[in-house]
Amino acid sequence: MISKIVAIQGDYLSSLNPLTDTTIFLANEIQKKKYRIFYYNPKDLSIINSKVIAKGYFIKIDYNKKKFYEILTKQNLELSKCNFIIIRQDPPFNSEYISTTFILDTIKDKVKIINDPTSIRNVSEKLYSAKYLKFMPKTIFTQDTYEVKRFLKKNKKIILKPIHGHGGNDICLMTKFKLKFINKFIKKHNHIVCQTYLPKISFGDKRVFLINGKVCGAITRIPKKGSFLSNMSKGAKPKITSLTQKEKKISKLVGKDLKKDKIFLAGIDFIDQKLNGDINVTSPTGLKTLFDISKINLAKTFWKELKA
Structure with missing residues (x-):
């Protein structure tokens, strides 16, 4: 094995906002531990001569520079030689997304993949919540x-x-x-x-971060005036929050189920203490935002739980 490589399957680097992006936040943290970061796009994933190959590049993250990444070398890398592969491209969960999970399935006994590609396929972000209807609107x-x-x-x-x-x-x-x-x-x-x-969405929803089945933190996201959308991409503002006993109980239950189903990192959302039914497993976000408003670094927790 080539020592200490984390491969990231993600969207184009130029499309990411380092001020809020969880993928870059995770990469920057593991880079501090002298891991090399290999980055590639889903379309550049192949099976060649029975080997899973990605065409991508080794990068260095630097938050202090206007262009937050530097391409060190371009390479075709056999992904089974990595220590970890992180699946981080954003939805839509379409046929390309599904194809990459099938390709990565072929090497998941050789390299740790987060989240598990079979599990990403099996855990529909909305339909998975059908088992929690009693906790939902x-x-x-x-x-x-x-x-x-x-x-x-x-x-x-x-x-x-x-x-x-x-x-x-x-x-x-x-x-x-x-x-x-x-x-x-x-x-x-x-x-x-x-x-x-739920009219109390005007006070925000709560995004809860689940890592390795554990409830690790939360933020409130308050929709902009006149909106009922709490996504930060839609202009919502984050603030520090705490969970009620009811929210903690539900979060622990969902976390336990997700761990059993081999989902390592997830985000779930509450509105007015009710689970809103979005079980985010494909590309959960918000870790960088939590750090910026609270200094709680869940990227450290993420890699610690993986024993990186």
């Missing part, structure tokens, strides 16, 4: 327009989400049934999530 999963209409009539004000959506995109608030709109929404997204609207 009233929720249905459907692509039946009649069921949406009935749900709205009963609950008056509802949120619609695509099951494979991400980053707060395509989330709608509905108070009046519009058949044409619903048909178009379902045609685009197939199965959707319908949830009772």
Whole structure:
């Protein structure tokens, strides 16, 4: 084995914001321990002569420079020679995403991969929450327009989400049934999530960080004025928070289940002490933000739990 290499499968480096990005935060922390960082994009992953090869580059992270990364060398690397592979590209969870998990499955007995590629495939970020419905606002999963209409009539004000959506995109608030709109929404997204609207979202949601099954910290994200979206990519502002006993209990339960299902890093969200049903396992974010507002460094916790 080539000693001390962490490979990161992620989006284009030039598209990342080092001020908020969790991937760069994790890479910077392990770099301090003299690991080399190899970075590649999902499209550059191949199986050649029975070996999993990635075309990418070794990089050095430097937060003090305007361009936060330096490309040291470009290389085709056999990924089974790494110590760790971190899957960090953002959703959508599409066919390319699924293909990379199948490719990485072939070497996961030779190298530690986080999160486990089989588990990423099996843990649908929205549908996994179906086992926790008693902790959630009233929720249905459907692509039946009649069921949406009935749900709205009963609950008056509802949120619609695509099951494979991400980053707060395509989330709608509905108070009046519009058949044409619903048909178009379902045609685009197939199965959707319908949830009772929780007005206390105006005070923010809580993002809870789960590492190796443990509840490790949380932040509150407050939507910008006039919005019901708590994603920071949609303008929400973070602040330090603490969890209620109820939130801790639910978080520990979900963390235990995720660990059993081989999910190492996850983020779950609460609104008004209710689990909102997004179990973030593909590319959980917020670690850098937590550090900036609290100085709690969960990147250290992440690598410590991996015994890096």
